[in-house]
Amino acid sequence: MTKQLRRVAIIGGGITGLAAAYRLQQQAREQQLPIEIVLIESFHRFGGKIHTVLTDNIVFEKGPESFVDRLGIIEELASSLGISDQLVHSIREDGYVAVNEDLYAVPKGVVFGVPTQMKPFMTSDLVSWSGKARATLDFLRPQKKVDVDQSLGKLMRKRFGEEVVDNIVEPLLSGVFNGDIDELSYKATLPFLQNEEVSKSLIQGVRTYTQQSDNMQFKRQRSTFLGGLSTLVDELVKQLTDVKLVKGVRVTAIKKLGDQLMLSLNNDTSIKIDGVIIATPHTVAQQLIKESELLASLNDIPLNSVATVSMSFDLSQLPKSFKGTDIFVSRNSDVSITSATLSSRIWSNIAPKDKLLIRAYIGKLGDEAIVDLSDKEIEKLVLQDLQLLVGLTGQPQKTIVTRWKHSMPQYTIGHTDKVKLAKQKLAIAYPTIRLAGNSYEGISLSKCVTQANDSADELLHELYQNQL
Ligand SMILES: Cc1cc2nc3c(=O)[nH]c(=O)nc-3n(C[C@H](O)[C@H](O)[C@H](O)COP(=O)(O)OP(=O)(O)OC[C@H]3O[C@@H](n4cnc5c(N)ncnc54)[C@H](O)[C@@H]3O)c2cc1C
Structure with missing residues (x-):
């Protein structure tokens, strides 16, 4: 069967949009799909939040600085781009917590803010004896499995008490998730906390999770590239040879046009396409799709x-x-x-x-x-x-x-449900539009690339349904 030509647009040239474009290009080449891909970025440079500046022989990162690539998603992308040799990994990591005006070493074995090794925790000065005693109640106070979403802070405070949360959990996790742990959803940030074992002891549950992750050789160290994170962006841009890359043009609206979609641009032109990946913050996606009720559940994702x-x-x-x-x-x-x-x-x-x-x-x-x-x-x-x-x-x-x-x-309580609902409504009204990026299923760079890959695969499936 002859496959029909499809036109696809990607809105946003941050890591999500670029990785999605690359995935589409590679899949189209492998499966010999007739496709035209255009990526539209409103700013004068690609990379979005990734922005490396080299000056005085020093690599300054203005946005993200590194990534933890648990599942090797970015490594895979780097390998496909032929830049694996430019990946660099952290040489050492020693954390300290500032409490009042003093610094205390983070006890060895703390994972996601949870002390998994008792000896270093018990000998640490970061928490008082009463705080340590309260935290060990975690082993003795079995609880019901937590099914309902609640804040990370509430969950941790129940198990460990206030002091461990204020001096260890909160300082470490609020940085990772850029938010207030008393507001953040545990389901959207640390979903593995739903497992059965965690309901008995959080410490034991995190130990098991760490062991399983180690067995599966999940990576825990931080990585970047020689020359900084823009190395990845620059290489993607260079190798997107089958993609029309447009900079300095903003998409202002997406409308239905029969079976197709019409993108309006701020240079008074428009383009007809069959499918689109919106790889911008959710607030932009909400402006582009005029039927406001479709993405209304995303209204209260704070920024x-x-x-x-x-x-x-x-x-x-x-x-x-x-x-x-x-x-x-x-x-x-x-x-x-x-x-x-x-x-x-x-x-x-x-x-x-x-x-x-x-x-x-x-x-x-x-x-x-x-x-x-x-x-x-x-x-x-x-x-x-x-x-x-x-x-x-x-x-x-x-x-x-x-x-x-x-x-x-901020992935606040109920985040996963808000995203699920928006995506479900969108899929019914606009089956060939996909949402991807840091507003939805993970803010980290590796989660953004995962969403990019998934949205590209899903869109191709939708566009060539009976032809693949
Ligand atoms: C200060 C900071 C530090 C961070 N540190 C880390 C870290 O160390 N490790 C980590 O893993 N993650 C980190 N993150 C998170 C990570 O950087 C982001 O989640 C990720 O870069 C988001 O990529 P994105 O492509 O989804 O979005 P963006 O990078 O925001 O890209 C979206 C793009 O869409 C464009 N756009 C918007 N509207 C339109 C429109 N109408 N038409 C066309 N284009 C449009 C924008 O100009 C932008 O380029 C950090 C984030 C920040 C801000």
């Missing part, structure tokens, strides 16, 4: 604002006594930063040996106005914190402040 502050120093400005690579900040701490990474200690490739690169986040929940301060004011606050916490001396040689306003989707 947080943060800023990243990257600073380079001479290595000699850091006291030798501080050995850590990551600083997490407890709510019981008076500093402005919410976390900081001594990036040049984690990655051997990003700075000359005598330089130090530190990257901090600001934008505590409830105190997001800090993101609107001037670069100089932000630099001053971050520097004060680093002086206080690690004894850093002098001024930075270069500082890059990047604001990410309303950019971090």
Whole structure:
């Protein structure tokens, strides 16, 4: 049977859109599908939140800095692109938590904020004896399996008490999921907590999960690329040779046109297509599809604002006594930063040996106005914190402040159901539109690539239903 030519558009040229375009291209080549693919990005560069800047021989990341590729999804993409040799992995990771004005080492064996090894936990100064005793009640207080979604904070507080959550769980997890653990859905962030064993003991459940992950050789270390994350973006753009790449043009609406779809663009043109992957934040998807009820369940996905502050120093400005690579900040701490990474200690490739690169986040929940301060004011606050916490001396040689306003989707309670409902309604009204990206099924880069692959495969199936 001759397959019919299909036209597909991808809206958004962040990692999700680029990876989706690449998947479509590769599948079309392998299966000899007649297809025309166009990717439309509204900004003047591709990459979306990924933005690496190389200056003074130092790799500064303005957005994401690295990825944990548990299932090897990005590794697979890198291998297909022929850039596996440019992958680099963290050389060491030593976390500290700032409580009040002091730093305490994260006890060995803490996974997703849960202390899985009792000896290091019991000998840690991060939690008082009464706090430790309260946490061990986790072994003694069997509970019902938690089926109903609830906040990560509530779940953890019930099992471990307040102190372990405030000093370990919250500082570590709020950074990973960029949100308030007392608001975040456990089903959408740590779905494995639903398993039977966790209902008896959270510590035992996380131990089992870690063991299973190790058996399956899931990766836990952080990775990036030589030259930073933009290496992946640049290579995707270079190898999307069968895809028409359009920059600096915004899609303004998607409408039905018989069996097809019509995309309106802000340059007063429009294009006819058969299918589309919307790889933008959900708020943009809601504007593009005029029938507002279809995506109404996504209305209350909050978007947080943060800023990243990257600073380079001479290595000699850091006291030798501080050995850590990551600083997490407890709510019981008076500093402005919410976390900081001594990036040049984690990655051997990003700075000359005598330089130090530190990257901090600001934008505590409830105190997001800090993101609107001037670069100089932000630099001053971050520097004060680093002086206080690690004894850093002098001024930075270069500082890059990047604001990410309303950019971090919060997976609050009920998130998975909200997304499921929106996708179900959309599939009925528009069977050839797919939603993918960090608003939906994971904010991490590897989850974005997974969604890109899945949405591309699903769309091809829909478009060539009887022809594949
Ligand atoms: C500061 C920060 C740090 C992070 N750190 C990490 C980390 O260390 N590890 C990790 O795994 N993840 C991290 N993340 C999350 C990760 O970066 C994002 O989830 C991911 O990059 C999102 O990719 P995306 O393609 O889905 O969306 P985006 O990168 O937001 O891309 C969407 C694109 O769509 C375009 N667009 C929007 N509207 C239109 C329109 N109407 N028409 C055409 N184009 C449009 C935008 O310009 C943009 O380029 C971080 C995020 C931030 C903000």
